Amino acid sequence: MARIVMKFGGTSVANLERIHNVARHVKREVEAGHEVAVVVSAMSGKTNELVGWVQDAPKVTGANSPFYDAREYDAVVASGEQVTSGLLAIALQSMGINARSWQGWQIPIRTDNAHGAARILEIDGSEIIKRMGEGQVAVVAGFQGLGPDNRIATLGRGGSDTSAVAIAAAVKADRCDIYTDVDGVYTTDPRIEPKARRMKKVSFEEMLEMASLGSKVLQVRSVELAMVFKVRTFVRSSFEDPDAPGMGDLLNPPGTLICDEEEIVEQEVVTGIAYAKDEAQISLRRLADRPGVSAAIFGPLAEAHINVDMIVQNTSEDGSKTDMTFTVPSGDVQKALKVLDENKATIGFDVAQSESGLAKVSVIGIGMRSHAGVAALAFKALAEKGINIKAITTSEIKISILIDGAYSELAVRTLHSAYGLDKS
Ligand code: ADP
Numbered sequence: 430m431a432r433i434v435m436k437f438g439g440t441s442v443a444n445l446e447r448i449h450n451v452a453r454h455v456k457r458e459v460e461a462g463h464e465v466a467v468v469v470s471a472m473s474g475k476t477n478e479l480v481g482w483v484q485d486a487p488k489v490t491g492a493n494s495p496f497y498d499a500r501e502y503d504a505v506v507a508s509g510e511q512v513t514s515g516l517l518a519i520a521l522q523s524m525g526i527n528a529r530s531w532q533g534w535q536i537p538i539r540t541d542n543a544h545g546a547a548r549i550l551e552i553d554g555s556e557i558i559k560r561m562g563e564g565q566v567a568v569v570a571g572f573q574g575l576g577p578d579n580r581i582a583t584l585g586r587g588g589s590d591t592s593a594v595a596i597a598a599a600v601k602a603d604r605c606d607i608y609t610d611v612d613g614v615y616t617t618d619p620r621i622e623p624k625a626r627r628m629k630k631v632s633f634e635e636m637l638e639m640a641s642l643g644s645k646v647l648q649v650r651s652v653e654l655a656m657v658f659k660v661r662t663f664v665r666s667s668f669e670d671p672d673a674p675g676m677g678d679l680l681n682p683p684g685t686l687i688c689d690e691e692e693i694v695e696q697e698v699v700t701g702i703a704y705a706k707d708e709a710q711i712s713l714r715r716l717a718d719r720p721g722v723s724a725a726i727f728g729p730l731a732e733a734h735i736n737v738d739m740i741v742q743n744t745s746e747d748g749s750k751t752d753m754t755f756t757v758p759s760g761d762v763q764k765a766l767k768v769l770d771e772n773k774a775t776i777g778f779d780v781a782q783s784e785s786g787l788a789k790v791s792v793i794g795i796g797m798r799s800h801a802g803v804a805a806l807a808f809k810a811l812a813e814k815g816i817n818i819k820a821i822t823t824s825e826i827k828i829s830i831l832i833d834g835a836y837s838e839l840a841v842r843t844l845h846s847a848y849g850l851d852k853s
């Protein structure tokens with residue numbers, strides 16, 4: 430007997446037929462004698478629709494401010510998961526399985542106060558553990574918890590992955606299975622590069638980089654939690670026949686295991702390519718080259734919750750003036766320019782120029798730590814395709830390259846093949 434947390438994403442619960450299929454996956458594990466808790470996302474497209482309504486609601490009143498209250502945003506967007514958790518509990522019950530739905534506040538899953546992007550602080554797993562012991566399946570609404578203000582708080586887009594891993598940690602599950610519409614983690618997004626290969630295992634560190642550099646197969650925070658709490662996490666497909674041979678394998682289920690580096694025998698130099706679209710670049714021209722200037726720029730941007738990513742500063746020719754270039758998400762450009770303009774006197778620059786529609790492609794691999802020439806290969810491969818590089822950042826295990834968004838898919842495929850990741 431094992432204790433398993435099973436998470437099903439939006440496409441896996443997209444309609445009643447898909448929910449029935451999910452119930453069959455759950456039934457398989459229950460009938461094998463395991464204790465099961467399930468975490469569900471909203472039906473695919475639902476959260477986008479709810480977010481759209483929240484954004485439109487102030488506008489229909491004729492208000493000229495697009496402002497909306499983040500607590501009410503959470504009240505609205507958390508509803509998608511409430512629906513699927515109830516529907517799955519009903520489907521399970523009608524298949525003769527003892528099941529009960531749980532909203533975040535009922536457990537409770539306690540979060541901080543950052544409505545819209547809250548972090549889980551604590552989960553009381555005792556009631557779920559007790560019910561599981563009595564043979565009841567807990568069907569938990571993902572993506573939501575209860576803030577310190579006693580209001581629903583959501584965990585940021587893709588947050589049901591984090592709900593699942595956090596619950597797995599709280600109930601000390603033997604395994605957390607993230608069921609999605611692909612059968613594992615690939616060397617790059619299989620929708621962009623059909624030659625991408627599925628990995629049997631990927632290390633926490635690499636998965637963390639892939640997730641934070643744009644591979645949305647897992648939310649970044651879920652990987653952090655899996656790493657810290659040593660949750661044995663698999664990414665696998667809900668689209669396979671629930672009763673196919675091997676689907677119920679306890680130690681080696683089909684899919685990709687996220688695990689410690691030491692568990693991976695054959696470590697490649699490069700394991701994956703990630704990409705993020707909708708990046709924008711801002712350049713401040715003729716900036717004073719003096720101590721404190723970076724703080725004057727990035728302090729106010731941070732206070733405005735603008736996420737600055739790549740930063741490039743030129744050396745000044747005469748030691749007095751320089752240029753500073755950095756990237757922000759495209760959606761934040763106007764806000765960032767406004768903040769910079771408000772602080773122009775203290776920062777001291779001539780003009781701020783911006784360019785949207787950029788993409789960041791990243792090469793990831795733990796093996797880079799001990800291999801030289803990895804970056805040079807990326808630059809050569811992109812040059813051969815005529816793709817211009819706008820900025821570069823590197824860390825021990827990744828290289829990120831900023832390019833024109835129109836070339837993002839070509840760049841992903843080019844790098845994927847340059848590092849020999851294509852299917853052999
Ligand atoms: P869910 O709704 O189940 O949470 P998501 O859409 O959030 O699913 O994540 C699954 C998607 O992630 C896949 O359909 C795939 O297009 C995308 N993806 C991006 N990078 C990768 C990768 N390296 N491996 C697998 N899938 C990836």
Ligand code: ASP
Binds near residue numbers: 572
């Ligand atoms: N439904 C939420 C979203 O679309 C959470 C999730 O699916 O993980 O972002």
Ligand code: MG
Binds near residue numbers: 587590647
């Ligand atoms: Mg997801």
